[in-house]
Amino acid sequence: xxxxxxxxxxxxxxxxxxxxxxxxxxxxxxxxxxxxxxxxxxxxxxxxxxxxxxxxxxxxxxxxxxxxxxxxxxxxxxxxxxxxxxxxxxxxxxxxxxxxxxxxxxxxxxxxxxxxxxxxxxxxxxxxxxxxxxxxxxxxxxxxxxxxxxxxxxxxxxxxxxxxxxxxxxxxxxxxxxxxxxxxxxxxxxxxxxxxxxxxxxxxxxxxxxxxxxxxxxxxxxxxxxxxxxxxxxxxxxxxxxxxxxxxxxxxxxxxxxxxxxxxxxxxxxxxxxxxxxxxxxxxxxxxxxxxxxxxxxxxxxxxxxxxxxxxxxxxxxxxxxxxxxxxxxxxxxxxxxxxxxxxxxxxxxxxxxxxxxxxxxxxxxxxxxxxxxxxxxxxxxxxxxxxxxxxxxxxxxxxxxx
Numbered sequence: 001x002x003x004x005x006x007x008x009x010x011x012x013x014x015x016x017x018x019x020x021x022x023x024x025x026x027x028x029x030x031x032x033x034x035x036x037x038x039x040x041x042x043x044x045x046x047x048x049x050x051x052x053x054x055x056x057x058x059x060x061x062x063x064x065x066x067x068x069x070x071x072x073x074x075x076x077x078x079x080x081x082x083x084x085x086x087x088x089x090x091x092x093x094x095x096x097x098x099x100x101x102x103x104x105x106x107x108x109x110x111x112x113x114x115x116x117x118x119x120x121x122x123x124x125x126x127x128x129x130x131x132x133x134x135x136x137x138x139x140x141x142x143x144x145x146x147x148x149x150x151x152x153x154x155x156x157x158x159x160x161x162x163x164x165x166x167x168x169x170x171x172x173x174x175x176x177x178x179x180x181x182x183x184x185x186x187x188x189x190x191x192x193x194x195x196x197x198x199x200x201x202x203x204x205x206x207x208x209x210x211x212x213x214x215x216x217x218x219x220x221x222x223x224x225x226x227x228x229x230x231x232x233x234x235x236x237x238x239x240x241x242x243x244x245x246x247x248x249x250x251x252x253x254x255x256x257x258x259x260x261x262x263x264x265x266x267x268x269x270x271x272x273x274x275x276x277x278x279x280x281x282x283x284x285x286x287x288x289x290x291x292x293x294x295x296x297x298x299x300x301x302x303x304x305x306x307x308x309x310x311x312x313x314x315x316x317x318x319x320x321x322x323x324x325x326x327x328x329x330x331x332x333x334x335x336x337x338x339x340x341x342x343x344x345x346x347x348x349x350x351x352x353x354x355x356x357x358x359x360x361x362x363x364x365x366x367x368x369x370x371x372x373x374x375x376x377x378x379x380x381x382x383x384x385x386x387x388x389x390x391x392x393x394x395x396x397x398x399x400x401x402x403x
Contacts (some may be wrong), residue, residue, distance in 0.1 A: 008103040010067075010117045012110035014044055018053050019274060020239050020322045020323030022133050025181070026109050028203035029131075030059055032391035035206070041103065045069045045087045045113065065117065067092050076154075081161040083112040089119050096123040105129065105176075105402040111169065118174040127402045130169065131200070132242050134314060134318030135185050142315050143243050165321035170195055177401040185317045185343035198401055201389050202319050203345055208328040209389045232267045232368055234260075235306035235331070237299055237322040240276035244316035252312040255286050255340065259361045261289060264368055271304050303329040307374065308367045311335040312360065319343060322388075327351065327381030332374045334363045338358040345386070350384045 011026055018027040040062045044050060047069035053324040055064050056063045057083040065270035068091050075085040101124035108117030114130045121128035137159050169175055170193035178193060179200035180186035186199040226335050236252070238245035249271065260267050276284070277292050293302070299322070303309075309326035311333060319342035326333050340353045347353040352358025352367065367374045 005037065006103045006109055007105050008041045008043065008120060009033075009107045009109055009364055010043045010113045010120070012045070012112045016048055022110075022366065024204070024321055027058070027200050028205050029109065030062065031206065032203055032395050034062060035391065036395045038395075041065065043067055043116070047071060050278045053277050079105075079161070081165050082158055083162070084115050084165060087113060087116060088262060089116060091120050092116055096120065099123070101126055103259060106400070107131060109217060110167070114169055114175070116184070118172060121174040128174055129398060129401055130175055130178045132178055132180045132185060132189070134182065134316065135188060137166055138317050142149060142247075146243050146247065156331070159250070164308045165194075176403065178399060180397070180401060181319045182317055182342040183344060196401070198397070200394060200397060202321055202324060203391065203394060204321070204324060204385070204389055206391055209385060229307050230268070230305050231307055232264055233306045234267060234269050234364065235272065235309050236269065237302070237309070237326070238320070240273035240280060240294070245273070245311055246280060247314050248312045249284065251314055252310065253284070255279055255357050256312065257349070260364060262312060263365055267368065270302060270306060270369060272296055272299055299325070302332055308333060308364055309333045310364065311339045313339040328385040330378040332367050333381060334360065334367065334379040336360060345381070345384050350381045
């Protein structure tokens, strides 16, 4: 595949079970590297002794190592961002001292672990790619804006620390390339960084990218067997402990849902998520016409049944992996202008975009009222995923960026 056949990958956190967007993407990347014949070693920051049995079974042939996490108070009281200081470099630096290179390149599979990757790149003199899932400082800015009191102050401090850390990373001699998952994030970073940057779309499970999502039910007319979808069921999928997702579903429930129900009284809303706080769960279950399913083993049954996938994100960055999974399953997607910034998809061809409240509601109604349109959008979205997110192509792009 490439001259660089030994990669050491520093991940952000334990990623199994792969039950959230970032974990799915990390696991899928490692599977793609394994399939491409890359000799891979994974370093996982973990607070306690992590049982690696499931990891070794899921990624046979991959070598795993642990580096400490520190969630104590001293990790907060530093000049570093907490996302870095809680992943300290001391133990890794000691381990690297006096060693010879054991890899041809290092990949930090999150900006939150990039400082660990820099330690390896500096010690061994090897190329270093940082995989950026979003702009972390923007994430904490959103956290601060949605909080109050001491929590708000803490988030604002982390935001400013992250801005400084991002600036350092953007000009680091130990970073070869920064690969953003989102086109919008890539454009933001390219304007600020002297380090080369690139847009690298998300890795999704191979069976989804290859069109195997048809087994989960493609859209009517999407090229697979026709599926019996509920004609007016909307589906929201997302982690319910993520501020941007909480903001999105609350906005949809309060603003868009009443207008939709006026026009389509038969419409229903299904919310599928994980780790929801009791207060948020109570809010969602009180929505007229809504059902809520938490911590489900798989979203496939819900992708089979729904008529439209909604992604009403209002702020943040990155790519909504669950929205891409919906497209892969042939389910037509409606998103906002913020949600549409992630990939090079085309509105009105691959998905529908509502730039404001009225536009979002109208886009959903168009798909509910026009089965042929829903089929075309679902088929085009599925074709986009199959075409643009091919694992072999993406891995080759990583290898090329590493030189």
